Structures are given as structure tokens and as C-alpha cells.
Amino acid sequence: MIRYALRCANGHVFDSWFRSSDGYDAMRAAGQVTCTTCGSTDVDKTLMAPAVSETTTAPRPTGAPAETALDKLRQHVEKTSDYVGSNFVSEARAMHQGSAPERAIHGEARIEDARKLIEDGVPIAPLPFVPRQKAN
Structure with a gap:
């Protein structure tokens, strides 16, 4: 990253x-x-200056407004949608075509596949964080 x-x-x-x-x-x-x-x-x-590691590890400051907002967004997405992992493209397309029940989902897609979904009118949006995989 x-x-x-x-x-x-x-x-x-x-x-x-x-x-x-x-x-x-x-x-x-x-x-x-x-x-x-x-x-x-x-x-x-x-x-921007490169990040340089120190020999000691200082505690990372937390609570910055942007960090807090992203954490809240992540929690909301994870709580209110299903993680479908690499099946995101097929799941989104199936819901758009009516062959699968509509529900909120999040997952992963290659850029070219996401672009094709957008071109085909499938309503998707990138998340400002990498989804965490859920343990099954």
C-alpha cells in the first residue's frame, strides 16, 4: 500500500x-x-516527504477527523452490506439484471471490470478503503 x-x-x-x-x-x-x-x-x-522508519515505535496518533470518518464509514459498510469478495462483479451484474435479489454488497473488482459495470449502467462506487475479508 x-x-x-x-x-x-x-x-x-x-x-x-x-x-x-x-x-x-x-x-x-x-x-x-x-x-x-x-x-x-x-x-x-x-x-510529499517519504515515510522514514525509526528504530523505536512511537504510538500512532488516532482520532484525526478523516481517520474517524473513514473508520465510521467502514463500520457502516461492513454492518449494512454483505462482503462478496472477488464475486463482486458477477453479484452486482446479477442484481442489476434482476436474476439475483437486490441487497447491499461490497467486495473487490479489477478496474477494467468496474469500468465495464459503470458503462453498462450498474450503479457502483469505489470505497475509500480496502475491504477486510470476513472469516467464514
Whole structure:
């Protein structure tokens, strides 16, 4: 995982996590990197200092407003939807076509598969965090 400091064309600055540098590039090209304040997809990386590890581990500060909001969102998503893992694309498509009962789901999809769902009118949205796999 890699964290980037980002800035939209309207000057809003925010951070976001990505699986890799290539992952960021692909999501940005697909219009899936959006400003957390205004929703603009005209977003670029900003200059940031690399994270340097120390020999001692200091406690990580918690409770930042963005971190708290993301944690609440994650808890809400996990509580109110079914995790379908790598079956997300087929489940979303089946619900959209009426061959499966509608319900709230979350899971994982490759960018090209998510783009195809959007092109086909299937209502989906990326989550600002990587889903945790649930133990069965």
C-alpha cells in the first residue's frame, strides 16, 4: 500500500491510499480518484516527504477527523452490506439484471471490470478503503 498526498484543481488537499503506484495511475485514468471535498476528478499528486522508519515505535496518533470518518464509514459498510469478495462483479451484474435479489454488497473488482459495470449502467462506487475479508 502507498499513501499519496493529493490536490484537486480547486486547491483542496487530501491523502488517499492505493495498492501501488500503478494502481493510482489506473484509478486516476478511469476517473475514480476524486476530491474528498468537492468530488472533482481533476486530481494530481503533490510533493510529499517519504515515510522514514525509526528504530523505536512511537504510538500512532488516532482520532484525526478523516481517520474517524473513514473508520465510521467502514463500520457502516461492513454492518449494512454483505462482503462478496472477488464475486463482486458477477453479484452486482446479477442484481442489476434482476436474476439475483437486490441487497447491499461490497467486495473487490479489477478496474477494467468496474469500468465495464459503470458503462453498462450498474450503479457502483469505489470505497475509500480496502475491504477486510470476513472469516467464514
